[in-house]
Amino acid sequence: MKLQRSGFVAGIALTATIALTACGSDNVEPTTGGTSAAPGDCVSGSLTAQGSTAQKNAMDEWIKAYQTKCGADAKVDYQGTGSGAGIEAFIAGTADFAGSDSALKEEEQPQADAKCAGGKALNLPMVIGPIAVVYNVEGADGLQFSSSTLAKIFAGKITKWDDPAIAAENSGxxxxxxxxETVHRADESGTSDNFTKFLSKTAEADWTYGNAKAWKAPGGTAVSKSDGIATKVKGTANTISYIEMSFAENQSLQTAKIKNGAGEYVALSAESAGKTFENAEIKGKDGDLALSLDYATKTAGAYPIVLVTYEIACSKGSGKAKEIQSFLKFASSAEGQKELSELGYAPLPETLRAKVAESVASIA
Structure with missing residues (x-):
């Protein structure tokens, strides 16, 4: 079905129609409400969560706003340990919910479901996090890359900054x-998974390492977590890496334009990243909202390297169901999503946000 997108991305009104097609049986039209967690929705208690570093800045802001609204007795502790570690903690029962930059893998789903007595683990998209290609090359402002050139750089096939392939795309x-010096994540990361998914989907001939949370290509420098990547690139000449836009902006790093499927070199912004979601497909069902993205998008003005951060939570069976529902109700509310605009993220399209809020409301 076609869903209409409204609302704001980084404060800019968007009126594009989003083709978020529900593939499963969850074809109920979403409501367009979505008030924030009012005092009556607040639940006293504590939550422990961990995972995605990509959403850490968003989580910090949400927790601050949620506790301001609900009081000091509504406690949420979120640690940015990386997507892989977050899922492992959820499966081990040491995290009440997890943040992941990728939906649960096929082999992870039954393990996560086992922690949800009588229910299942849901993938709930909560944050759109554009992935920036960042670099530190003195005097080389405004660089741009195709996926083929990026794949060759990160695969170690292009090793010099003045390589003819780079020069051809950056006249003058x-x-x-x-x-x-390429820099990649040392820890398992959904950002790595999404970046390598972009390379494998759009530059298959040049990138033969597939996609995964763990970096597989040889060479390069491994650095843990998003803030570690940002610090490394900022302080080291002639480096290139990939990182969430919010971390790139916080460190004032140079970001490259990326060539999309329409042949356009597009600058990174919340608005241009949001356009990639115009053909996103919901592949989950029964309240699960895992998305399939078109990394080869031909949508005009679309920036193609994006990720969606999911909260992994039980549909039912968690001993902290009321606390989880209360916090995620705030995060998925229109008010909660507005908190993202100034942090380098793009709020969820309104129709998707409403479906997330609907799934959160069903947590029991």
Whole structure:
């Protein structure tokens, strides 16, 4: 079915129609309400969660706003340990919910479901996090790359900044005859999974390492967590890496334009990343909202390297169901999503946000 998108992305009104097609049986039209957690929705108690570093800045803001609204007795502790660690903690029962930049893998789903007595683990998209390609090359402002060139750089096939392939895409740029130092995540990361998914879907001939949370390509420098990547690139000349837009903005890093499926080199912004979701497909069902993204999007003005951060939570069977529902109700509310605009994230399209709120309301 076609869903209409309204609302704001980074404060800019968007009126595009979103083709979020529900593939499963969850074809109920969403409501367009979504008030924030009012005092009557607040639940005293404590939650422990961990996972995605991509959403850490969003979580910090949500927790602050939620506790301001609900009081000090409504406690949420979220640690940015990485998506892989978050899912492991959820499966082990040491996290009440997990943050992940990828939906649960097929082999992870039954393990996660086992923690939900009489229910299942839901993938609830909560944050749209554009992935920036960041670099530190003195005097080389405004660089742009195709997926093929990026794949060759991160696979170690292009090793110099003045390589002809880079020069061909950056006419007039001041490119040094210096070695390229690629930087990737040392820990399992949904950001790595989404970045390598983009490469594997759009530059298959040049990227033969597939996609995964764990980095598989040889060479390069491994650094833990998103803030570690940002610090490394900012402090080291001739580096290139991938990182969530919010962390790139916090460190004032140079970001590259990326060529999309329409042949356009598009600058990174919340608005341009949001356009990639115009053809997103809901592949989950029965309240699960795992998405399938088109990394080769031909939508005009779409920035193609994006991720969605999910909250992994039990549909029922959790001993902290009321607390989880209360906090995620705030995060998925229109008010909660507005908190994202100034943090380098894009709020969920309104129709998707309403479906997330509907799934959260069913947690028992």
């Amino acid at each position: 740029a001041k490119l040094p005859a210096a070695n390229i």
